[in-house]
Amino acid sequence: MKHLLSVNDLNEKDIYKIFEYAFQFEEVLSRPIPIVPSLKGKTILTLFYEPSTRTQTSFTLACKRLSCDVINFSFSTSSVLKGESLLDTVKNVLKMKIDGIIIRHPVAGVPNFLAHYLDKENIFVINAGDGINEHPTQALLDAYTLYKKFKDFRNLKILIIGDIKHSRVAHSDILIFQKLGCEVYVSCPYSFLPIDFEKTKIPYLSDFRKELGKFDCVITLRVQKERHNLSYLPSIREYHLLYGIKKEDLNKMKKDALLMHPGPVNWGVELSYDVLEDKRCVILDQVFNGVVIRMAIIFLLFQEKV
Amino acid sequence: MKLKNEREINKKIKDLAQKIYKKHKKNLNDLCFIGIKRRGISIAQRLSKEFKKFTNFKIPVGALDISFYRDDLQMIAHSPIVRGSEIAFSLQDKIVILVDDVIYTGRTVRAALSEILDYGRPKKIELLVLVDRNHRELPIQPDYVGFKFKVKKEDLIDVFLKEEDKKEGIYLKRR
Incomplete structure (x- = not known):
């Protein structure tokens, strides 16, 4: 290196x-x-x-x-x-x-x-x-946060929610977690998927809530208002309703799962305010x-x- | 060439423990051993064990990895993986007996002293080595010495201890 x-x-x-x-x-x-x-x-x-x-x-x-x-x-x-x-x-x-x-x-x-x-x-x-x-350093620290908790990456299931197309964090995270042997899934509005995404063979979930219970880690990404005008989304409120993680979503997650966000969080968009108090939310450990x-x-x- | 065997090493460690006891018997509560990785730790643990035998007093042992305190990155690049320091007690106002297997240039001890001072302010630091060989590059001298050898600068003295190496003895390799 x-x-x-x-x-x-x-x-x-x-x-x-x-x-x-x-x-x-x-x-x-x-x-x-x-x-x-x-x-x-x-x-x-x-x-x-x-x-x-x-x-x-x-x-x-x-x-x-x-x-x-x-x-x-x-x-x-x-x-x-x-x-x-x-x-x-x-x-x-x-x-x-x-x-x-x-x-x-x-x-x-x-x-x-x-x-x-x-x-x-x-x-x-x-x-x-x-x-x-x-x-890449964000991906390394995300992986390290997971490593400290599970000590082994094999068979871990990771869900990345957000702007997969424009997020450099998503790109580096997908690379590192696949390299380490995890199963990576993504969920987002169609407009946030890169062109030809199906070629990557990464599973896409249109309704992640149904399967939330199987993930060891959920990574939420910031909606990057500066990289695109909001034409990709009908409204921020809709994004929060469909893709934002709220307290009731945490209830569906595994007891030892981790919830991450690379920061800065748009509170009330990617995450609702009440998730920060849950010990599975490790944003500050990151x-x-x-x-x-x-x-x-x-x-x-x-x-x-x- | 084998200079000392297991029996001689163990006898020496016993003597050294007695020496430390005589000097510090009034302050046993303040005493602690800090071994420099890797063999310094094994020696420190043996000293602590000896101490327990004749005083029934357990002297705490800490481990120091000086990799991050070396004065040349070159050395770090070619040294084995850093193992980290483990000192589970405060060094504030303690009497620290720093323990290493061999003192040669004095640079390792210099690094260890810097590191210890980042953990707090001990009352006193003393140095114990199993082997003191010549050709120092810094003005650092041990307080307790097991064996003293005079060799050529290019010669190597290796200490092998059962805990780390499966065999035990002090060896001289001429080059």
């Missing part, structure tokens, strides 16, 4: 290695001084061309807990607004001696473009979400797991560099 651009950069062994390190880092975070000096003197740049709270904070914290210096770049306060291109920004940043770049960009494939350009410079690239393509998973990824990418 030289860069982390897609879940497809990882084999099963890599994924479990990341989990093992993440688990060690959980212990580190429980210490009175929750920081290790492993990456002293290294520098990472986070380039976020899209808004983010969780992911950018989580990456920044992960760097700091490893003693890695981190520079945060956000598009709204940068020269991008003056018309600087991505490549120009990167060329300038290169002169500042950076070891790795974490990038989020609204255009799919931008992290691959960067990695291609930076490969010979021995600078790694981590994809923190590229358009509608992928979000946030904690995000930090240790990202520590593990950064640590292992540096190890790979030497």
Whole structure:
């Protein structure tokens, strides 16, 4: 693993290695001084061309807990607004001696473009979400959250509800859970299904409620108002009625099933307010797991560099 | 070449436990052993067992994995999988006896000291090693030494313990 651009950069062994390190880092975070000096003197740049709270904070914290210096770049306060291109920004940043770049960009494939350009410079690239393509660190933390609960992925049934077409989380989640041996199902309005979806052979449920009792994990996705005008949906209220998870849906789920959401939640759309108090709703555990998973990824990418 | 056998190692560990007891018998409650992974832990556990035999007092044992505290990533890249530290008690105001099998350059102990200090502020830290060999690269010296050997820099001294290796002894490999 030289860069982390897609879940497809990882084999099963890599994924479990990341989990093992993440688990060690959980212990580190429980210490009175929750920081290790492993990456002293290294520098990472986070380039976020899209808004983010969780992911950018989580990456920044992960760097700091490893003693890695981190520079945060956000598009709204940068020269991008003056018309600087991505490549120009990167060329300038290169002169500042950076070891790795974490990038989020609204255009799919931008992290691959960067990695291609930076490969010979021995600078790694981590994809923190590229358009509608992928979000591999989210998939890893989702899988880790599940791993901590079940310790074994075989025969687990996972239902993903939401905008399968435009969700990078859905794309990365499907890749990782299939790789780990789970059975993945999806449910959403037809307009949220990618073209030729039937070719993937992933089962589509038009009425998931009938089968809710068989899933070990339900992942709900954010309705991304910024990626499409709402022409895909008749109304948000209808989406909530048909695809939103409510307390009575939790009652139909297994006692040990998990309910996840990558955040930020549109409360009253993907989830109703009353699900947060249920212990099966692990949205906030996902946030904690995000930090240790990202520590593990950064640590292992540096190890790979030497 | 075999330098010491199982019987000699066990006798030495018994002596070391007595030495620690003599020095700290007034503060047994504050005492704890922290072994450096992997063989340091086995030695720490044996010391604790010896202690129990003649004092009927159980000294707690913790485990330290210094992988994240090394001063070179290169070393981490080629070391086996990180196993994590397990210290189930507070180190605040404790007397910590840090335990390792061999002291050589002193860099492992340096890393271990940094790590321990992130767990709290012990009253005192002392160092116990089963084998003290020459060619230190840092100004770090042990407080309790089992065996002392003078060898060439490129020579290797290996400690094998039954808990980890199925055989037991201290071996010298000349290179």
